[in-house]
Amino acid sequence: MKQSQLFTKTTKNIPKDELAKNAELLIRAGFIHKEMAGVYSLMPLGFRVIKNIKNIVAEEMEKIGSEEIIMSTLQNKEIWQKTDRWDDEKVDVWFKSQLKNGNEVGFGWSHEEPITEMMKSFIVSYNDLPRFVHQFQNKLRNEIRAKSGIIRCREFIMKDMYAFCATDEENMNFYNKTTEAYLKVFKRVGLGDITYVTSASGGLFTDKFSHEFQTICETGEDIIYINKEKNIAVNKEIYNKENLEKMKMEMKDFEEKKTAEVGNIFNFGTNKCEQMGLYFNDKDGSKKPVYLSSYGIGITRLMGVLVDVHHDDKGIIWPGEVAPFDYHLISLAKTDEEKKEAEKVYEKLKQIGKEVLFDDRTNKTAGEKFADSDLIGIPVRLILSTKTLEAGGLEIKNRNENESKIIKIGELLH
RNA sequence: CGGGGUGUAGCUCAGUUGGCUAGAGCGACUGGUUUGGGACCAGUAGGCCGAAGGUUCAAGUCCUUUCACCCCGACCA
Numbered sequence: 032m033k034q035s036q037l038f039t040k041t042t043k044n045i046p047k048d049e050l051a052k053n054a055e056l057l058i059r060a061g062f063i064h065k066e067m068a069g070v071y072s073l074m075p076l077g078f079r080v081i082k083n084i085k086n087i088v089a090e091e092m093e094k095i096g097s098e099e100i101i102m103s104t105l106q107n108k109e110i111w112q113k114t115d116r117w118d119d120e121k122v123d124v125w126f127k128s129q130l131k132n133g134n135e136v137g138f139g140w141s142h143e144e145p146i147t148e149m150m151k152s153f154i155v156s157y158n159d160l161p162r163f164v165h166q167f168q169n170k171l172r173n174e175i176r177a178k179s180g181i182i183r184c185r186e187f188i189m190k191d192m193y194a195f196c197a198t199d200e201e202n203m204n205f206y207n208k209t210t211e212a213y214l215k216v217f218k219r220v221g222l223g224d225i226t227y228v229t230s231a232s233g234g235l236f237t238d239k240f241s242h243e244f245q246t247i248c249e250t251g252e253d254i255i256y257i258n259k260e261k262n263i264a265v266n267k268e269i270y271n272k273e274n275l276e277k278m279k280m281e282m283k284d285f286e287e288k289k290t291a292e293v294g295n296i297f298n299f300g301t302n303k304c305e306q307m308g309l310y311f312n313d314k315d316g317s318k319k320p321v322y323l324s325s326y327g328i329g330i331t332r333l334m335g336v337l338v339d340v341h342h343d344d345k346g347i348i349w350p351g352e353v354a355p356f357d358y359h360l361i362s363l364a365k366t367d368e369e370k371k372e373a374e375k376v377y378e379k380l381k382q383i384g385k386e387v388l389f390d391d392r393t394n395k396t397a398g399e400k401f402a403d404s405d406l407i408g409i410p411v412r413l414i415l416s417t418k419t420l421e422a423g424g425l426e427i428k429n430r431n432e433n434e435s436k437i438i439k440i441g442e443l444l445h
Numbered sequence: 446c447g448g449g450g451u452g453u454a455g456c457u458c459a460g461u462u463g464g465c466u467a468g469a470g471c472g473a474c475u476g477g478u479u480u481g482g483g484a485c486c487a488g489u490a491g492g493c494c495g496a497a498g499g500u501u502c503a504a505g506u507c508c509u510u511u512c513a514c515c516c517c518g519a520c521c522a
Contacts, residue, residue, distance in 0.1 A: 043471065043483065044457045048514050068514065123520080141522080175446070175520060183521085231522090243522080252521085295522050327522060363481065398482035405482090416481065426481095 032075075032356070033377075034390040039074050041403050051250050053335035054180025056347050060406045062334075062355075069177020069185035071331075076407065079355035080334055081188065085167050087219045087352060088190050088328055091212045095205070097163040097192055102145055104169065106137040110148045114306045124172035138171040143299070143325055146193050147307040154321060156312050157197050161205065165192035167330060179250045181335040182291060192326040197311065199300070202322035206298055209326050213244055213294050216328065221337060221350025222246050226293065229255050230274075231266035240269065244294035244328075250339045251291035258284050291336045294328040347408030348430050356388040359409035361400050363416035373415045376425065376440055383444055405430070413443070 039061030049055045049065070057063045062077035073081060089099060111117035117137070119125055126138040139145070146164070153159060170189045177185055192209070196202040210228060217226040225247040230240050243266060245255050254267040258280065265274070265285065275281060301320035304310070309321045334353075341348045349355065358380060362373035377389040388409060390400050397416075404412055412435075414426040419437060427443070428435035 040472095041483095042456060047451080047457065050515065065514095124522095170522095172521090176518095178516085189522090241522085292522070297522080325522095329522080365480075396480060396482085396484060398480095398484075401482045403483085414481080418481070 035392045051180030053338040076355045083353045092165045095208045097165045100164045101166045108135045110144045126171045126173045140172045160197040162195045188330040190328040194324045196322040227264035229264040241297045245290035248291040251289045253290045256285035296326045299323040346406035349408045356386045356409045358387045360413045361390040
């Protein structure tokens with residue numbers, strides 16, 4: 032992509048209505064645009080990062096047997112009434128509207144009920160189980176207070192996955208497989224070292240505990256207690272003597288950390304399906320309720336957490352796999368010949384399958400280009416200038432390092 | 446939803462006890478000089494001072510209402 036054509040704009044000014052680092056940098060670097068409190072649009076750069084995160088998540092979910100679908104945003108009131116979750120007293124994040132005929136509809140804040148309802152058309156026998164599906168979908172939640180930049184939004188992209196199983200064993204097996212898959216996802220996006228599987232309460236979803244994936248992060252809204260040796264973490268909401276005794280641990284074993292919840296997994300057992308009337312005929316002819324578990328990863332939130340965790344005073348430092356581009360090729364070419372050379376490098380890099388942002392702008396000074404480059408945060412910066420050509424090639428520098436070196440153009444293409 | 450704060454140029458802000466034609470920096474545009482860390486000079490454009498109502502000879506400034514945004518708390522996949 033040529034930067035002269037890229038739909039974006041960077042700014043030196045810190046937006047006055049954003050205190051959170053993630054939103055500040057993403058806006059300044061031109062990744063997102065704020066529509067209103069808790070609602071952001073994605074610009075091309077932001078869209079690329081989101082695509083990369085989605086691809087990683089999709090890959091890992093497919094590896095454990097899930098298929099991608101996409102469900103509707105508009106939701107049927109009657110379906111939610113079956114589990115008593117239509118009532119605003121029970122679920123306070125509903126956005127609701129009306130059809131022309133006066134019927135109420137809801138905007139999806141979660142999809143357990145609709146997916147379970149849908150499955151009633153497809154799961155009737157043990158032969159139809161297990162069934163795993165996931166989707167990337169815009170969730171709408173009427174949060175009392177949007178905050179922390181893109182960490183707590185009213186509209187956001189979420190990956191939600193649902194597992195329908197015949198037995199508790201099958202269900203727990205998938206639950207454990209997903210836990211592993213999630214850890215892989217967080218490792219791949221660059222949060223592996225600071226993300227913990229955390230025991231938490233089930234909240235609205237289940238009476239039992241659930242597991243959250245919590246990433247250590249200043250902008251986070253959760254407090255968790257971590258034991259690094261045993262790799263155990265507990266959310267503050269269930270952190271008490273009684274629960275610790277069950278784990279045979281004491282408070283002195285834990286360290287308190289501020290974290291952001293980047294993923295969570297819930298086991299509903301057969302509760303939800305019993306409420307919704309999703310049963311199947313087992314081998315012996317008996318009618319049994321289906322086991323359901325659900326698995327979420329906040330995709331846009333993940334982008335925010337990544338920025339909060341990976342930045343310096345100059346801008347964002349994207350981990351490789353989620354970065355909007357592999358290379359930021361900056362041309363400081365003066366002569367036509369040099370310009371041609373820069374163009375050639377750009378084309379060659381594309382040919383070998385690299386994603387390149389090519390700063391071909393002629394009306395910007397070197398300093399401005401460097402500042403933009405640091406702000407945008409592409410992992411590897413390549414500079415082509417009179418100086419580098421004289422030295423035999425390009426200057427290469429990683430965003431997270433200070434040293435640069437000259438390499439031959441040919442070396443880069445291997 | 447309680448408490449606190451902020452709305453003035455595209456962005457970030459200044460604007461005194463109410464006073465004449467509302468300012469700066471950045472950005473944009475034009476011309477020129479520059480060209481390895483947001484460079485310089487000259488010029489130009491750009492405003493319903495968040496919105497509505499009120500007080501006053503006079504309102505960006507005072508009063509009332511309202512909307513938006515931020516922060517703290519409560520809440521919370």
